Every structure is written in structure tokens, then in C-alpha cells.
Amino acid sequence: MGILTSYRLRLMRRRWKIRARLKGRELQPLAERTGQIGKNAILLFATLRNEKPRLAWFLQYYRALGVEHFLFVDNGSEDGSAEYLAGQPDASVWRAEASYKASRFGMDWMNGLLRRYGHGHWALTVDVDEFFLYPHCDTRPLRALTDWLDDAGLRSFGTLLLDVYPKGPVGDQPCLEGQNPLEIASWFDSGNYTITRNHRFRNLWIQGGPRARGYFADQPRAAPALNKVPLVKWHRSFVYVSSTHMLLPRGLNLTYDTLGGEKASGCLLHAKFLATLSDKVREEMARGQHYAESREYQAYASGIADRTDLWTKWSERFINWRQLEIMGLMSKGNWA
Amino acid sequence: MSARLGFIMLVHTALDRAADVVRFVAATGSPVVIHVDASTPPAQREGLLQALAHLPQVRFCKRHRCDWGTWSLVAAMQSASELLLRDFPGVERVYAMSGACLPLRPVAELQAWLDRHPDADFIESVNVADVNWTKGGLNEERFTLWFPVGFKRRKWVFDRLVDAQRLLHVKRDIPDGIVPHMGSQWWCLTRETLEAILKDPMRPVYDRYFRQVWIPDESYFQTLVRLHARRIESRSLTLGKFDHQGKPHVFYDDHLTLLRRSDCFMARKIWRGADRLYQHFLAPREAASDAEPQPSRIDRHFARATEQRVRGRPGLYMASRFPVANRENGKTAEPYSVFQGFTEVFQDFEGWLSAVANCRVHGHLFAPQKAQFAGRERHFAGGLSDSATLRDYNPRAFLTNLLWATRGERQCFQFGPGDTQGRKFDLLWFMATDSNAQISVISGAWAVPLYRSGGDFAQLRREAARLQRIESEMIEILHAPQTRARIRIWTMAEFLENPAEPLHTLFDEIAPHSAARLMRLPDLVDLTGFGSFLQELRNQGMQPVLMGDFPTTPLPPDPSHRMK
Numbered sequence: 001m002g003i004l005t006s007y008r009l010r011l012m013r014r015r016w017k018i019r020a021r022l023k024g025r026e027l028q029p030l031a032e033r034t035g036q037i038g039k040n041a042i043l044l045f046a047t048l049r050n051e052k053p054r055l056a057w058f059l060q061y062y063r064a065l066g067v068e069h070f071l072f073v074d075n076g077s078e079d080g081s082a083e084y085l086a087g088q089p090d091a092s093v094w095r096a097e098a099s100y101k102a103s104r105f106g107m108d109w110m111n112g113l114l115r116r117y118g119h120g121h122w123a124l125t126v127d128v129d130e131f132f133l134y135p136h137c138d139t140r141p142l143r144a145l146t147d148w149l150d151d152a153g154l155r156s157f158g159t160l161l162l163d164v165y166p167k168g169p170v171g172d173q174p175c176l177e178g179q180n181p182l183e184i185a186s187w188f189d190s191g192n193y194t195i196t197r198n199h200r201f202r203n204l205w206i207q208g209g210p211r212a213r214g215y216f217a218d219q220p221r222a223a224p225a226l227n228k229v230p231l232v233k234w235h236r237s238f239v240y241v242s243s244t245h246m247l248l249p250r251g252l253n254l255t256y257d258t259l260g261g262e263k264a265s266g267c268l269l270h271a272k273f274l275a276t277l278s279d280k281v282r283e284e285m286a287r288g289q290h291y292a293e294s295r296e297y298q299a300y301a302s303g304i305a306d307r308t309d310l311w312t313k314w315s316e317r318f319i320n321w322r323q324l325e326i327m328g329l330m331s332k333g334n335w336a
Numbered sequence: 337m338s339a340r341l342g343f344i345m346l347v348h349t350a351l352d353r354a355a356d357v358v359r360f361v362a363a364t365g366s367p368v369v370i371h372v373d374a375s376t377p378p379a380q381r382e383g384l385l386q387a388l389a390h391l392p393q394v395r396f397c398k399r400h401r402c403d404w405g406t407w408s409l410v411a412a413m414q415s416a417s418e419l420l421l422r423d424f425p426g427v428e429r430v431y432a433m434s435g436a437c438l439p440l441r442p443v444a445e446l447q448a449w450l451d452r453h454p455d456a457d458f459i460e461s462v463n464v465a466d467v468n469w470t471k472g473g474l475n476e477e478r479f480t481l482w483f484p485v486g487f488k489r490r491k492w493v494f495d496r497l498v499d500a501q502r503l504l505h506v507k508r509d510i511p512d513g514i515v516p517h518m519g520s521q522w523w524c525l526t527r528e529t530l531e532a533i534l535k536d537p538m539r540p541v542y543d544r545y546f547r548q549v550w551i552p553d554e555s556y557f558q559t560l561v562r563l564h565a566r567r568i569e570s571r572s573l574t575l576g577k578f579d580h581q582g583k584p585h586v587f588y589d590d591h592l593t594l595l596r597r598s599d600c601f602m603a604r605k606i607w608r609g610a611d612r613l614y615q616h617f618l619a620p621r622e623a624a625s626d627a628e629p630q631p632s633r634i635d636r637h638f639a640r641a642t643e644q645r646v647r648g649r650p651g652l653y654m655a656s657r658f659p660v661a662n663r664e665n666g667k668t669a670e671p672y673s674v675f676q677g678f679t680e681v682f683q684d685f686e687g688w689l690s691a692v693a694n695c696r697v698h699g700h701l702f703a704p705q706k707a708q709f710a711g712r713e714r715h716f717a718g719g720l721s722d723s724a725t726l727r728d729y730n731p732r733a734f735l736t737n738l739l740w741a742t743r744g745e746r747q748c749f750q751f752g753p754g755d756t757q758g759r760k761f762d763l764l765w766f767m768a769t770d771s772n773a774q775i776s777v778i779s780g781a782w783a784v785p786l787y788r789s790g791g792d793f794a795q796l797r798r799e800a801a802r803l804q805r806i807e808s809e810m811i812e813i814l815h816a817p818q819t820r821a822r823i824r825i826w827t828m829a830e831f832l833e834n835p836a837e838p839l840h841t842l843f844d845e846i847a848p849h850s851a852a853r854l855m856r857l858p859d860l861v862d863l864t865g866f867g868s869f870l871q872e873l874r875n876q877g878m879q880p881v882l883m884g885d886f887p888t889t890p891l892p893p894d895p896s897h898r899m900k
Contacts, residue, residue: 136588136590139589140588140589144607144609148607151583158656189719192718194730194734195655195658196730197658204655209719213715217726218725220726256656256658257645257648258658258663260648262645262648263656264645265654265655312715314715314716330654331656332644333641333645333656334580334645336641
């Protein structure tokens with residue numbers, strides 16, 4: 001059984017690697033600055049589509065943490081995202097017009113780029129609405145963490161995807177371009193997460209939070225997975241299996257302790273519940289123009305139409321990583 | 337100032353930081369002999385040589401290729417020490433440090449402090465029989481097996497060699513006259529002791545022996561010093577803490593205050609990017625303090641971290657802590673009380689309990705329709721929802737989450753055979769084996785609401801049979817030998833004979849210091865006719881047993897509801 005499972009997983013890993021290589025052909029370089037990548041540079045990989053209003057803050061946040069080069073796949077954005085990113089001095093951008101779904105929600109593209117440029121680097125793979133927090137992130141740069149992981153012989157770092165949401169319906173307080181989304185989506189659920197072990201891939205399967213209680217109360221099994229392993233010392237033989245929830249080889253998923261101890265871990269603040277309102281749309285709205293045809297407007301309108309209010313009196317307001325560590329959503333482990 | 341204190345320094349990376357430290361140390365005139373790892377790229381080494389070329393009292397010794405845990409580190413220290421003692425005859429003490437060490441106090445303060453301790457050799461040296469800090473199972477075997485390969489580069493071969501030697505009962509002879517001792521490799525020795533070690537006629541024998549010892553840099557000087565020293569102070573002057581795996585804790589900018597208050601002379605290991613630490617501690621300062629080093633505060637800081645890594649926080653289940661069964665170090669976060677059958681026999685038991693005890697009293701948290709949070713709120717601490725579907729998806733996590741989120745406030749809730757039990761009574765098993773749980777059961781009390789509902793009797797009979805079957809199984813679990821909860825079970829008849837006494841006992845445990853408030857007992861529900869109801873169940877062919885020997889015509893309830 002053990003050998004058979006290992007063999008099957010090995011085949012699976014090979015399949016994802018081949019897919020990554022094939023799907024990699026769909027990528028058209030728009031800005032290729034990978035020559036700048038230094039020997040030990042910390043890299044960030046992301047796929048996006050029409051996320052222009054979020055990008056300025058996203059770049060600012062991760063530059064401050066210590067990301068040295070960004071590698072983006074733009075999946076057919078029509079709001080100028082790709083051009084904006086291509087103009088950044090520390091970013092490389094590829095365009096993919098092909099189907100996001102057919103590339104397993106961008107994972108094939110990510111695996112392809114990781115294989116080509118990530119080998120030997122600490123690589124952070126996130127979405128543009130995810131903000132990485134780790135212990136001491138207010139006083140120690142990302143390099144301190146990766147150095148520590150290197151010293152400890154660790155290759156991956158686990159996180160909880162922590163959904164943050166605004167108080168009041170999502171559409172009521174749109175986030176302006178360049179604004180810190182956490183100023184609006186600053187609330188979270190501190191302790192309603194359920195965990196089971198996925199023995200096949202050895203990862204934890206975490207569910208719960210505001211999405212489970214707000215949208216999946218009738219079918220909790222279908223609630224989204226909240227376990228993520230976004231930071232990995234990449235080797236070309238690694239692949240992400242499903243989003244960044246799990247990897248192969250599966251030893252990389254053992255980011256938790258099973259004998260009662262706590263390994264160091266972080267959180268990915270997930271500012272998904274946020275209506276983003278670009279300056280352009282705001283202008284158009286101010287002029288009272290009609291643009292029901294516009295995709296932007298539709299996206300915005302759908303945000304407004306969503307009257308779900310995730311806030312309860314038990315919601316906690318985000319302060320800093322220490323608060324999350326005390327609440328047990330992340331852990332310093334022995335990194336004191 | 338005459339330099340009576342010399343330094344040997346082992347460096348391999350972050351040479352720019354090492355150069356800053358050397359400049360700081362050499363500024364007081366102290367000689368420094370640097371050993372640069374032979375595997376350090378030549379360009380970097382050249383850079384270091386250039387940077388320090390203007391300092392006459394800085395020398396570079398013969399280079400060895402250093403591999404962690406092997407003899408090469410001792411060889412490097414020997415070469416550096418020999419050069420230092422030869423070229424600087426004025427040196428009376430030698431301090432061993434690494435490139436990742438940072439002096440926390442001016443060298444002059446260290447010199448003055450050493451002057452107050454003449455003839456003492458500061459080296460941690462613990463008899464290997466008494467060592468308890470080694471990790472990975474190698475202790476005395478470090479000295480009795482052969483270790484021809486390094487661990488870091490050839491882990492697999494290393495492990496197989498150890499296995500093979502254990503199998504063959506290999507036991508090396510330890511040279512006569514030495515008793516293996518271990519300790520930190522960052523020592524400060526007097527010239528006499530160090531020379532005696534380096535010029536010992538037996539040194540070739542010892543060297544040959546230690547070449548094949550595992551991690552000789554932590555045992556070579558520590559062992560031989562026992563032969564030559566006049567007075568050993570068994571401690572390291574370099575502040576350095578090790579984690580549960582034997583790796584040094586690293587200091588960052590946010591440790592500045594902690595380090596400053598420690599009054600230690602030297603700290604290791606410093607993260608190379610800790611700009612603030614380097615700026616602060618390498619700023620030129622006058623010797624001003626004669627304080628004793630106090631490493632204990634830092635010890636506590638890191639001991640807590642190791643504790644968190646090894647034992648974790650009891651009752652916490654999260655992305656990086658998910659203990660397997662029985663390795664939880666506490667299944668739940670805090671003590672809690674589970675009541676079964678109390679709301680059935682008392683009127684408004686919840687209201688009474690929350691009035692007299694300072695705790696949060698919920699209804700049936702695991703009721704089939706929805707979780708009955710205190711005050712019947714829709715949400716509760718941590719963002720728990722009252723949705724039964726969500727709760728029943730993982731009832732155990734529901735309970736552990738609730739107890740984690742309400743740390744500091746005791747939780748009480750009602751439970752019973754009508755509630756969600758989880759798969760194979762998973763939930764009750766979990767609580768029964770949890771030492772935080774206080775489970776109190778009035779068995780058979782589930783029949784009271786049935787009796788009071790006055791519904792269709794055939795249906796009531798079916799329901800009674802179902803509940804009795806479930807409760808019997810529950811009681812069997814509570815009687816299992818592996819339970820760890822405080823469990824009390826009364827039959828309903830037993831309990832009603834004198835309700836005051838059991839309530840008093842429970843209350844003492846829940847709120848030990850406020851027993852005086854337990855003046856009034858809750859009112860019992862009206863049970864006239866309950867005995868006949870049970871008889872009717874019997875007449876219909878069911879056998880209600882769990883409520884105990886309940887008389888068909890009940891006695892009037894205890895006349896006194898007042899405590900003595």
C-alpha cells in the first residue's frame with residue numbers, strides 16, 4: 001500500500017510537471033526581467049485577472065516584506081493590470097489568453113514559472129488578495145524567516161488562509177486604488193475552524209471561518225479549504241497539486257506537529273470580501289454616466305448586490321500578528 | 337592599554353559583519369586571530385583581508401575546511417590559538433568567538449571583570465554522564481563509536497555507520513587519564529591552561545582519539561581542560577541558547593532590550609541582517625559598568641519558546657499544531673462542566689446556575705436543531721455559528737473551539753441522549769477521556785419531558801426506548817476504564833432523594849470559593865404522576881430502568897429546599 005501510494009503520487013507529480021511544461025507555452029512574455037534575479041533572491045509568483053485597483057498596495061506590501069522580484073501571469077486582464085505590472089522595475093509579466101480553468105486555475109502556469117525561475121529560491125506563491133503574515137513580521141524581514149528556515153533545514157512554511165471582511169455589506173465600503181484593503185476588510189473569525197488530516201497528501205484540511213458560516217452552512221463539506229503552504233524553498237522537482245493547498249512530494253505538506261508541539265506558522269489574510277472601485281469607475285459614476293455594458297461596472301455592481309454581512313458581534317478586528325498568535329491562528333513555534 | 341586579552345575568531349559567512357566586530361574588538365588594542373573557513377570563496381576572504389589590513393594586531397591563521405560536527409573545527413581553533421599565543425606574548429587570556437558573535441559590552445569591561453577572577457578558566461565542561469542537553473540520542477556514544485564522516489553532508493551514511501557499530505557492539509578505548517566532558521565551544525581560557533593543552537606531550541594521542549569523536553569542538557577543550565586548569569568556572573561567557581534540536585537561537589533587532597539588560601559580554605548567534613543590534617552594540621563606548629552577567633532572563637525567554645515548540649498550548653488545534661490522539665498535552669483548553677438530566681428535573685436550571693456560579697451556562701449545545709448558546713445567541717465566541725449542520729460536520733472541533741475561544745471563563749452546558757453524539761459516540765468518548773471535563777449525569781431524566789409533553793403514547797414509548805438505549809451506551813462509556821473526566825452518575829430516584837448534596841459537591845468544583853452563595857436550590861419540576869407514567873411504559877412492554885427505583889406513587893419532595 002505504502003509503496004503503491006508513493007508510486008501513484010510520483011506519477012501524479014510527473015503528470016503535473018508535464019502539464020506545467022505544456023501550459024507554459026501559453027505564456028507570452030510581456031516584460032521579461034528575470035535576468036535581474038539574484039542568486040538568493042526571494043521571489044513572488046502570482047496569477048491575476050482584472051485586479052488593477054489592488055495591485056499598487058499589493059506590490060507595496062510585499063516589497064516592504066522583502067520580496068525581490070515578482071513574477072506575474074496576467075490572464076487576459078482588460079483593465080490595464082498587465083501594462084501596469086509590466087511598468088514595475090522589479091516585475092516580470094507573462095500574458096496568458098487561454099482558459100484559467102483549463103490551466104487548473106492558474107496552477108499549471110505557476111508550476112511552470114516556478115520550475116523555470118524558482119529553483120533554489122525561496123518562493124512565495126499567493127493571490128493578489130492574499131497578504132502573508134509570519135511571526136515577528138513587523139520587526140523582522142522575510143529574509144530573517146527564510147534564513148531561519150534554512151538553518152532549521154525546513155523547506156516549506158504553512159499558513160492558515162484567514163478570511164477578513166468588512167463590517168456591513170461588502171459593497172458598502174469600496175476599496176480605493178492603492179488603499180490598504182485591511183483598513184476596510186479588517187474583521188475576522190478567531191476560532192471556528194475545523195481540521196482533518198488528508199492522509200493521502202499528509203496535509204491538514206482546514207475549513208470554516210466566515211465563508212463556511214455565511215455561504216456553506218448547509219453543506220460544510222463543500223466549504224473552501226483554508227490550509228495553504230505559500231512559502232517554499234523551491235526545487236524543480238516540486239509541484240503544487242491544488243492551488244497552494246498542497247504540494248508534491250508530500251513531505252512538504254508536513255508543516256504541522258502531531259505530537260502536541262507547535263511548529264512556526266503564519267497566516268494569509270484573505271481580503272476577498274471587498275468591493276474594489278477603481279478611480280476610473282468612480283469618475284464615471286460621479287459623472288452619472290451609464291455603462292452597464294462595462295465589465296468593471298458589472299463586477300462592482302455584483303459587489304454591491306451582495307448584501308451579505310459577515311460581521312457578528314464576535315468578530316475580531318485585526319491588529320497585528322501578535323494578536324493572531326495569541327488567538328492560536330498562527331504560531332511562533334520556537335522562533336522566539 | 338596593554339592587551340592582556342586576545343581573541344580567536346572562526347568565520348565562514350557574513351564576513352562584513354565579522355569585520356565590524358573585529359574592528360570593534362581591536363579598537364581597544366586586543367589582538368585577534370581570524371580563522372577563515374577554507375571553503376569560503378577567495379574573493380570574500382580577500383575582501384576581509386583588505387578591510388582589516390590596517391590593523392597590525394589582526395592576524396589570519398592557517399585555514400581548514402570546516403564541516404560541522406567534525407575535527408576540522410578543533411583544528412581551526414588549535415591553529416588560531418597557537419598563532420595568537422606565539423605572536424602576542426603579552427596575552428594572558430584567550431577568548432574563543434565566532435563571526436556570528438556580538439560583543440554586548442566594551443572589551444575593557446570584560447578585561448576588568450576577568451581581572452577580578454584571576455586564574456579562572458571560563459569553559460562549560462560537564463561530565464558526559466551528567467549531560468542532559470544532547471539531542472538525537474548520541475551522548476556517551478559520541479566518545480565510544482567511530483565517526484569518520486560528517487553528519488550534515490552525508491546524513492544517510494552517518495546514520496548507517498552508527499547503526500552498524502551499535503549492532504557490532506563497537507566500543508572505542510578512551511585514552512588513559514581523560515574523562516569525557518562536554519560544553520559550549522565558546523570559552524575563555526588562561527594562557528597557562530591553553531598552552532598546557534597545546535603543548536601536552538600526550539597531545540598526538542588525544543588528537544588522534546578526538547579526530548573520530550562526534551562533535552569534538554564541544555568536547556576537546558572541555559575534556560582536556562580538566563587535566564590542566566587550576567580553577568574551572570564551568571560556564572560560557574558567551575550568551576547562547578539552544579533549542580530542542582540543539583540549534584542555536586538567533587538574535588534579531590527586536591531582542592535589543594533583552595540583550596542590553598542581560599549584561600552578558602558576548603552573544604551568539606546574531607542574524608546577519610540585524611542592523612540595529614550591530615549599530616547599537618558596536619558603537620564606541622566607554623567602560624562604565626561592572627555588572628555581573630545575568631543570562632537568566634534571556635534563558636526564560638527562549639525556554640518558553642522551546643516549550644511552545646515541544647509541548648504547545650493545551651487545547652489548541654491549528655494549522656501547525658494537530659496532535660494525534662493522546663498526544664494533545666491537554667485535549668481541551670480549560671475545565672468545563674457537562675450536565676445531563678439537570679434541566680429535565682429542575683425548573684430553569686440554566687438560569688439558576690448562571691445566577692449562582694460565575695460561569696457561562698449554555699443549553700444543549702448539541703441539540704439536534706441548533707446549538708443552544710447561552711442567551712440563545714446565533715453566534716458565539718470565536719465566530720461559532722448555532723447551525724446544527726456546521727456543528728455536526730465536526731462536533732469535536734466545535735467543542736474544542738468553544739473552549740479555546742472562551743479561555744478564562746468556565747463553560748457549562750447541557751447534554752443528553754437526545755443530542756448529537758457524533759460517529760460512534762465520538763463526542764462523549766472525547767469528553768470522557770478529557771481530564772478537563774466534569775460530567776454529571778442524572779440517568780433516566782430524559783423521561784421527564786416525555787411525561788410532561790403528554791403526546792401520543794405509542795410515540796412516547798418509542799422515543800423512550802430510543803433514548804434509554806442511547807443513554808445506556810453513554811453510561812457504559814462513562815464507566816470505561818480509560819476515562820479521565822470527573823464523572824458522577826446518579827439514577828433519577830437516587831438523586832431526588834436528596835438533591836442538595838450532589839449539587840453542593842458539583843458547585844464546590846465549579847466555583848470553589850463562593851459556596852456561601854449556594855443558599856437556594858433550584859425548584860424541582862412537578863413530578864406528580866411520573867411514577868404512573870413509568871408504570872404505563874412498563875405496561876406497554878417497555879422496561880424503563882435508568883431512572884432507578886421510582887415509586888409509582890411518589891413521595892412528596894424533600895420539604896426543605898434550604899441548606900443547613
